[in-house]
Amino acid sequence: MKFLATRVLSILAAIGFSFLVQKLAEGQDSFTQQLLVLASLYVTLSVSLNLINGITGQFSIGHAAFYQVGAYAAAYCGTAFYPNWHGSPVVWLLLMLVVGGIVAAIAGFIVGLPSLRLKGDYLAVVTMGFGEIVRIVVQNQKVLGESGGLSVHPHLQQIWVVVLLAILCIALCRNLQITAHGLPFLAVREDEVASAAMGVNVTKTKVIAFVLGSGFAGAAGAAYALQLGAINPDLFRMDQSFIILTMVVLGGTGSVTGSVLAALLLFYIPEKMRDLSDVRLSVLVSILISVGFAVAAVRYVINNVHKPIKVRAAYYAGITAVTAVVITILGKILQLVPAFQTSVEGGKLRLVVFAGVLIVLMLIRPEGIFAHHEFSWDWLLSPLKKKRTKLPGVSA
Amino acid sequence: MLDLAPHLLAGLEISTLPQQLVTGLLIGTIYALVALGYTMVYGVLKLINFAHGEVFMLGAYAALLISWSLGYTPGNSLEHGSWMALILMLIGAMIVCALIGMIIERLAYRPMRNQARIASLITAIGVSLFLQYGGQIFLLNGTPQNIDPKVSPFYSSDPTVGNIQLTIKGPNKELLAKADQMSSLVDKAKTDYEAELKLEGGDEFNLQPKGKELRDLYRKEQRDLESAKNDANKGAILVNLPKGQVFMLGSVLIIMVGLTWLVMFTRQGRAMRAVSLDFDSASLMGINVNAVVTFTFALGSSLAGAGAMMAATFQSGTKIDTFFGVLPGVKAFVAAVLGGIGNIPGAVLGGILMGLAENLVVWAGYGGYKDAIAFVILIAILLFKPGGLLGSAKVEKV
Numbered sequence: 001m002k003f004l005a006t007r008v009l010s011i012l013a014a015i016g017f018s019f020l021v022q023k024l025a026e027g028q029d030s031f032t033q034q035l036l037v038l039a040s041l042y043v044t045l046s047v048s049l050n051l052i053n054g055i056t057g058q059f060s061i062g063h064a065a066f067y068q069v070g071a072y073a074a075a076y077c078g079t080a081f082y083p084n085w086h087g088s089p090v091v092w093l094l095l096m097l098v099v100g101g102i103v104a105a106i107a108g109f110i111v112g113l114p115s116l117r118l119k120g121d122y123l124a125v126v127t128m129g130f131g132e133i134v135r136i137v138v139q140n141q142k143v144l145g146e147s148g149g150l151s152v153h154p155h156l157q158q159i160w161v162v163v164l165l166a167i168l169c170i171a172l173c174r175n176l177q178i179t180a181h182g183l184p185f186l187a188v189r190e191d192e193v194a195s196a197a198m199g200v201n202v203t204k205t206k207v208i209a210f211v212l213g214s215g216f217a218g219a220a221g222a223a224y225a226l227q228l229g230a231i232n233p234d235l236f237r238m239d240q241s242f243i244i245l246t247m248v249v250l251g252g253t254g255s256v257t258g259s260v261l262a263a264l265l266l267f268y269i270p271e272k273m274r275d276l277s278d279v280r281l282s283v284l285v286s287i288l289i290s291v292g293f294a295v296a297a298v299r300y301v302i303n304n305v306h307k308p309i310k311v312r313a314a315y316y317a318g319i320t321a322v323t324a325v326v327i328t329i330l331g332k333i334l335q336l337v338p339a340f341q342t343s344v345e346g347g348k349l350r351l352v353v354f355a356g357v358l359i360v361l362m363l364i365r366p367e368g369i370f371a372h373h374e375f376s377w378d379w380l381l382s383p384l385k386k387k388r389t390k391l392p393g394v395s396a
Numbered sequence: 397m398l399d400l401a402p403h404l405l406a407g408l409e410i411s412t413l414p415q416q417l418v419t420g421l422l423i424g425t426i427y428a429l430v431a432l433g434y435t436m437v438y439g440v441l442k443l444i445n446f447a448h449g450e451v452f453m454l455g456a457y458a459a460l461l462i463s464w465s466l467g468y469t470p471g472n473s474l475e476h477g478s479w480m481a482l483i484l485m486l487i488g489a490m491i492v493c494a495l496i497g498m499i500i501e502r503l504a505y506r507p508m509r510n511q512a513r514i515a516s517l518i519t520a521i522g523v524s525l526f527l528q529y530g531g532q533i534f535l536l537n538g539t540p541q542n543i544d545p546k547v548s549p550f551y552s553s554d555p556t557v558g559n560i561q562l563t564i565k566g567p568n569k570e571l572l573a574k575a576d577q578m579s580s581l582v583d584k585a586k587t588d589y590e591a592e593l594k595l596e597g598g599d600e601f602n603l604q605p606k607g608k609e610l611r612d613l614y615r616k617e618q619r620d621l622e623s624a625k626n627d628a629n630k631g632a633i634l635v636n637l638p639k640g641q642v643f644m645l646g647s648v649l650i651i652m653v654g655l656t657w658l659v660m661f662t663r664q665g666r667a668m669r670a671v672s673l674d675f676d677s678a679s680l681m682g683i684n685v686n687a688v689v690t691f692t693f694a695l696g697s698s699l700a701g702a703g704a705m706m707a708a709t710f711q712s713g714t715k716i717d718t719f720f721g722v723l724p725g726v727k728a729f730v731a732a733v734l735g736g737i738g739n740i741p742g743a744v745l746g747g748i749l750m751g752l753a754e755n756l757v758v759w760a761g762y763g764g765y766k767d768a769i770a771f772v773i774l775i776a777i778l779l780f781k782p783g784g785l786l787g788s789a790k791v792e793k794v
Contacts (some may be wrong), residue, residue, distance in 0.1 A: 059514050061521070114779055121444050121517045122778055125729070129771030132726075140764035238722075242525060249518055284533065292503075299507065344533050351529040358522030363507055366515040 014167045018160035025159050033159060037227050039267050040162040041220045044169045046247035046263040047256055048216035051173050053245075054253035054372075055182070056209035057189030059124045062111070062131030063244045066214035068236035069107045070100030070221025072138060075150040075231055082153045089154045093161055093226055097219040104218020105211045107134070112210030116203050131241055139233045149232025157227040165223060169216045173256045177374075185209060189254070239351060246354045250361055252368030257375035262368075270353055276346025282334030283327075284344060290326035291360065294319050298364045414635050416759040417752060422641045423711075424751020425648040429703035430728030431735070431743035431750075432655065433497075433696030439672040439738035440692045442513065446520035447500055448700055449725015450527035451493050455701030456708040456716045457535055458492035459485040460543050463709075468544040477549040482709070485547070486647075489705040490698035497697025498690055506686070531718035540715035543708050550639035560642060562635040571628035578621045585614040640710035651702060652744055655695075659740060668692060672738065723767060727754070730774045736787020745786060 025033050049063045074096040085092055111130050118126055139147045176182030184205045187195035196202050225231050247266050251258025297319040301312055334340045361368065430452055437445045462485045504523050508516045545551045589610040593600065596607050603611060659665040670678040671688045679685045707724065708714050731750040735742025750770065757769045777784065 059517070114775065117782075118778055120513055122782070124514075124517060125444065125733075126775055126778055129774050133768050133771050133775075136765060136768040140762075239525075242521060245518070245521070281533070342537075348529070348532055351525060352533070355522050355524075355526035355529060359504060359519055359526060362511075362515050362519040362522065363504075366508070366511050366518075 010171075014164065014171070018163040018167065021163050022158070022160040033157065034227070035271060036159055037157060037162050037223075039264060040159075040166040041224055042244070042247065042263045042267045043166040043260050044162070044220040045217055045244045046251070046259040047166070047169045047173055048213040048220070049244050050248045050251070050253065050256060050259040051176070051185075051216075052209050052213040053248050054255065054259070055173065055176065055189065056185045056206060057253075058206055058209060059120060060111075060127040060210075060213075061124050061241050061245050062127035062129070063213075063217055064236045064238070064240035065111075065127075065131035065134040066104040066107055066217035067221040067224070067240065068131075068134055068138065068233070069214075070104040070218025071225035071231050071236070072144055072150070072221075073100045073103040073218065074222035074225045075152045076144065078153040078226075079150065089156050090158060090161075092154065093156060093158055093223070096222045096226060097161070097165065100222025100225075101215040101219035104221065105215035107218070108210040108212075108214025109207060111214070112207040116206060128238065128241065131236075131238065135233050135236055145232070147233055149230060149234075151230040152225045152228070155226065155229035162220075162223050162227075165216075165219055170256055170260060172212070172216075177256065243351075243354055246358050249368055250357055252370035252372065254372040255368065255370035255374055258368060258370035258373075261370075261375065266354065266357070270350040273346045273349055273353065276349075278343030279346060279349065280331075280335070280340070281342050281344060282337070282340035283331050284349075285334055285340060286327045286330030289330060290323045291356065293326055294323045295360055295363050297322070302364065411633050413759060414633050416755040418635050418637060420752040420755030421748060422645060422751070423754065424731075424748035425645055426703045426707045426747070427724065427728045427731045427750045428744040428747025429648055429651065429699045429706075430724055431731040431747045432652075432740065433700045434729050434732040435735070435737055435740060435743040436668075436692050436696045438732070440668060440689055441505070441509075443505060443516050444520065444729065445505075445693075445696075446517070446725075447504075447523040447527060448696070448728070449721035449723075450524050450531075451496055451500070451697045451721070452700040452704045452724055452728075453531070453716075453718060453721030454496055454527065455489040455493040455697075455704030456543075456720050457531075458701065459489040459705040459708055460541055460716055462488040463543050463547050466547075468547045470541070470544070477547050477551055479549055481547050482549070485709065486702060486705050489701040491701075493701030493704070494694040494698040497693040497700075501690060501693040506689075528718050528722070535718060540717040542713065542715050545709070548640045548709055550643060560637040560639060562637060563632070568628045568632075571624060575621060575624040575628055578617065578624055582614070582617040582621050585610070585617045589614040638710065644706045644710050647702070647706070651699065655699075656740065658695075664688075664691060727770045730770045730777075733774060733784055734777050736784025739784065739786050742784055742786035746784070749785075 021036070025036050028036075045063060045067060049060065052058050052060050052063075077096060077099055082092065111127060114123075114126055138144050144150060176185060184195065184200045187198065187200050188202055188205050192202055228235075243266070247263040248259055250266060251260070251262030297315070301307075301315045301319070305312075307315075430448065433448050433451070434445060437443060437448070463481065466481045466484065468481070500523055504519050505516060508519050589607070592607045592610050593603075596604050657665075659668060667678070667683045667688050668691070670681065670683055671685055675685065678688075703724075704721070708716055708720075714720075727750050728747065731746035732743050733746070734749060735744070735746030750773070753769055753773060754766055757763075757766055
């Protein structure tokens with residue numbers, strides 16, 4: 001009874017939260033609303049990729065393909081069937097989410113099958129190849145508008161739907177991690193042979209992960225198509241997959257909260273960078289060099305973990321100070337060189353930031369910010385509480 | 397729903413096939429050069445160097461900048477190409493790429509060597525993205541440029557001078573002889589008509605009945621001659637080989653022979669093979685593993701540089717931008733997998749097959765799918781023969 005009550009309450013809370021976001025967003029301008037929608041979509045995408053990459057350990061870098069499949073499914077259905085639709089547009093939107101999800105899940109099933117034979121980097125390359133094949137095939141189909149793309153009917157934006165979709169995706173992944181249903185996924189990630197020996201159906205688990213992950217990406221794609229109003233194959237290039245991948249890797253493969261936070265962070269910062277009208281090349285060069293210094297220093301500290309905490313703290317403080325000093329001094333010096341005076345548009349820096357995050361992260365913390373753990377307030381509260389023994393149970 | 401069926405077998409024209417095959421072979425040699433870099437790095441480190449395509453791109457930029465500094469700038473270009481310029485561009489691109497490859501290895505891959513392989517893969521993706529998008533800021537603001545084709549001494553705006561024409565199957569001799577006979581008829585009709593024209597006062601638009609008759613006869617003979625010539629040429633199969641690309645093929649072959657010699661018959665090559673066989677044992681046997689890895693990266697990257705210089709110089713109209721290396725990089729990777737990754741002859745075979753496959757797709761009328769074929773081949777080969785054509789049959793169990 002208590003279980004049922006919690007379920008119902010949490011579902012109601014999720015729906016209530018989505019409508020609250022919708023109400024709050026209605027007062028804002030359309031640009032903010034669009035950012036909100038995109039942020040929720042990126043959260044959905046990165047959490048669903050995390051289901052494949054992090055929780056099940058199947059390294060896939062073609063997530064944009066499923067996103068694209070969902071978007072095109074919704075766009076195609078809109079042109080073909082929407083004129084005869086007599087229900088309300090919102091119902092149509094929900095229907096399209098389901099359709100996009102199902103079509104993308106079928107695509108995920110097709111990609112999941114080769115994953116049974118491939119591992120590691122080869123699987124990565126095959127998923128990337130699948131993404132490109134989907135894009136090129138779409139580009140050459142008259143029905144799908146070739147490279148010009150399709151305009152989507154109806155064009156409608158419902159913030160609560162995308163927020164609810166993100167919550168649904170997060171809830172699914174979280175429940176997989178804390179219940180027995182998710183154990184096979186974690187087992188496959190840790191050791192395929194051992195989990196097969198323990199009776200886990202490895203094939204089934206991997207395919208389910210691909211189907212679920214790509215289904216959510218497809219639903220996100222359908223929502224994206226409907227809120228954008230027009231789609232074309234260029235929106236789903238390889239870069240898109242890499243952006244989603246960066247979010248998952250930054251948050252920590254296997255950490256749902258990590259993916260959510262990283263998705264929001266990596267979505268927000270580059271969007272802000274679009275507003276930067278111009279950046280001096282000299283500043284960029286000095287930032288580049290000082291980041292290099294900082295990474296080298298942090299790696300040095302990591303390699304000397306046995307040092308006392310005070311020494312390490314001093315090192316970190318030193319790194320920050322040196323980095324700041326290097327940026328300022330180098331920036332000032334480079335300002336004297338005329339060749340470095342050209343300014344760069346902030347928008348051009350977006351993907352450089354993603355690339356930089358990937359490299360720096362891999363060099364200093366390859367497991368991501370949260371690694372396999374979830375975000376919690378325990379570390380903040382722990383000094384206040386008495387030490388207690390950890391409860392036995394499933395740990396993510 | 398798919399638009400494939402109507403095209404099926406529609407555009408197959410046998411007479412253009414040899415030309416496409418030759419073009420494919422020439423492009424394939426470039427893929428082969430780049431694939432060698434992938435295969436050597438994979439052989440030694442078991443790492444897919446995703447940034448190899450970007451090294452290729454930087455090599456093209458190096459060649460471009462060298463050609464500019466030699467005076468072949470867009471606005472004010474020298475008229476004649478020189479061997480010296482070509483060789484300087486080739487060597488310059490190779491050196492620049494070797495340095496870049498070594499830097500990437502030292503800064504990005506070496507710290508990752510003890511981590512999981514996926515971590516190195518993500519780093520490689522990061523480096524590749526960084527070079528693509530960072531390059532847009534630092535390299536000529538990302539504006540596409542092309543190397544002036546006049547830099548090549550083989551270049552000529554006249555295709556009959558710049559190309560070697562091969563005749564595989566000449567025009568039909570009998571029909572050609574007939575056409576020759578007809579051309580004498582045409583000449584006769586022409587002189588008749590011109591004589592009559594002079595007689596009637598030279599006004600072409602105001603002819604007497606006899607003049608009109610002669611004019612019509614002359615035009616008819618001319619038309620017949622044209623169609624006879626067409627008939628004679630219908631079965632002919634001609635192949636155009638741009639001289640620059642023949643030079644390219646020659647240099648690729650020389651590089652490959654040199655590479656095989658280096659890997660098979662020198663001390664350094666033996667060290668490379670030892671590291672490739674077993675990383676740890678090789679280091680126990682006193683091989684400086686880091687030096688070998690650096691050398692491998694330098695060698696592989698310089699090959700990419702050579703390939704980039706040739707691709708950018710001898711394929712007319714190639715625009716260089718920071719994404720110049722993405723597709724050749726991916727295709728060369730597929731070539732390496734196709735031939736059996738880690739296998740040097742396999743990479744060459746795979747590269748040439750890739751070039752051929754791509755041009756056959758174009759020949760069959762699916763030009764839009766030209767770039768997809770690489771991935772289709774990749775997926776097929778990984779599913780059905782993961783070791784590649786020449787690779788070992790051992791399936792990797794990780």
